[in-house]
Amino acid sequence: MKKRLSSIVREYKFDSVQAFYKEFNAARKEYFDYQAARAEWEKICGDKAKNPMSIKEKLRQKEQIVKKRETGRVLQARQKDKGAR
Numbered sequence: 192m193k194k195r196l197s198s199i200v201r202e203y204k205f206d207s208v209q210a211f212y213k214e215f216n217a218a219r220k221e222y223f224d225y226q227a228a229r230a231e232w233e234k235i236c237g238d239k240a241k242n243p244m245s246i247k248e249k250l251r252q253k254e255q256i257v258k259k260r261e262t263g264r265v266l267q268a269r270q271k272d273k274g275a276r
Contacts (some may be wrong), residue, residue: 205211
């Protein structure tokens with residue numbers, strides 16, 4: 192079983208299982224540090240960053256404004272002056 196584990200980590204260019212675990216633990220520590228920093232940022236700036244209205248809602252609202260504006264507008268059609276020439 193240990194021989195198989197050793198061959199697996201060598202396939203991914205690690206010298207040994209210990210080298211893999213060293214990299215793995217370093218990456219895991221960085222991930223936990225990132226999560227802690229993100230939680231701190233959310234606590235400080237989270238309320239400011241949240242947008243209560245999604246982009247789809249904003250687009251729908253703008254389309255309704257345009258529809259209201261267009262229905263209130265009177266179209267003036269030009270009459271073609273065929274006898275001018």
